[in-house]
Amino acid sequence: ERTRTMVAYARNYCPNVEFSAEDATRSNPEFLYRVFETAIKAGATVINVPDTVGYTTPDEYFELIRKIRENVPNIDQVILSVHCHNDLGMAVANTLAALRAGVSQLECTINGIGERAGNAALEEIVMAIMTRKQNFDVELRVDTAQLYRSSKLLSNITGVVVQPNKAIVGANAFAHEAGIHQHGVLADRSTYEIMTPESIGLNKNTMVLGKHSGRHAFEEHLKTLGYHLDQEELDAAFAKFKMLADKKKSVQDADLEVLVSQKAVEIPAVYQLDRFVINTGNTITATASVRLRRGNGEEELIEKVSIGDGPVYAAFKAIEKIVGVSFVLEDYKVRSVTEGQDALGEAYVKIRRNGKIFTGKGVSTDIFEASV
Structure with missing residues (x-):
């Protein structure tokens, strides 16, 4: 009754209503059939069957989807969808199994980003379908040449670096170290590469x-x-x-x-870095002098000095004095973008204030400048 009431209520405001049965893979199948039938009669246009806690296996999921299609009489009136989590590392495999069982909507995320262990990775699903077309009777309208750039963009926004051995978009996805593999690739790329780097935008x-x-x-x-x-x-x-x-x-x-x-991903800057001076060493307390330029009609230069437990923390405390706002440093990471002594450094900072999280990223050949 609650399903009928809430779906009907939503349909009064939205032409497209997705009904998602939380933790469907651990639910009583007979109950699911009745609930889905009721939701469709009440106006649902999408029925989603989520593996909310990443519990199921590909064979189980295939059977569940097959039985839903057999036992829900009005299921052909809606889009049948799946949403898989990766707690056991099978989100993509489960999603592909559901596709073979007849679903027409696959919910997924770039880089597999999501709660806990994440969701099914869009790039892995897409390239699995494109690479093994004979196994999937579907047509995709995804521009695969945008996959790598999309992955990099999301990584830049979130500050979460993609693991090197990540399928499709990881740094090692097309790397070959073993001599016999290198020889094979040079002779014929298809020997050890089932897709080309160019196909994903590399x-x-x-x-x-x-x-x-x-x-x-x-x-x-x-x-x-x-x-x-x-x-x-x-x-x-x-x-x-x-x-x-x-x-x-x-x-x-x-x-x-x-x-x-x-x-x-930049937003309009209230302050801009004008200059900084840092004194540090293993026998002195780190001191940072930071001068920022604030633009509010007429530019104003503000400079403050602070000490801290390390040069970066000293610089952060100086910035706090300038902006007049205190924050808690949640996370700070520095990584090299490329190789070599002159490599570009990328600093990622996550701060918290009044329960809200803010992130920032700086890039420079000087990691202190990137951090500030």
């Missing part, structure tokens, strides 16, 4: 950009990476590129992706 252009590279070469190289910028965006990106090129002998694709994707 560029294999060997053009090297440096401080002598011009705007045209820079723009054309960005296009090969899949970035099409308007004039204003191009001017800003090229200015950042020239600054970076003065510090590095060569600028790699990963450097460019960080510069461009960073711009994509």
